[in-house]
Amino acid sequence: MKIQVKVIPKSSCNKVEKIPARQCQALAGGDEVHYKVKVTAVPEKGKANLQVIKLLSEYFKISKSKIEIIRGQTIPDKFIEIIGL
Numbered sequence: 001m002k003i004q005v006k007v008i009p010k011s012s013c014n015k016v017e018k019i020p021a022r023q024c025q026a027l028a029g030g031d032e033v034h035y036k037v038k039v040t041a042v043p044e045k046g047k048a049n050l051q052v053i054k055l056l057s058e059y060f061k062i063s064k065s066k067i068e069i070i071r072g073q074t075i076p077d078k079f080i081e082i083i084g085l
Helices: 021-027 047-060
Strands: 002-008 015-018 033-038 067-071 077-082
Touching: 002 047, 015 047, 033 047, 047 067, 047 077
Parallel strands: 002 033
Antiparallel strands: 002 077, 015 033, 067 077
């Protein structure tokens, strides 16, 4: 499964939110599902990316090794592939 994620670094809490379909029209990009992920980590040296992967693994109840950022390692808008869902 592929998902599109908008990452909000330096947030006050760690949270994964699914974006309703009506709000995704501006983000149209095929059949990807859209999420907003808030992380407390700073976007330096991959810290926020690691926290995003950890939060998504907890949200989907799968191993971190089954989650890969396929595009957007250095920007807030990321495309992520989840293997096994």
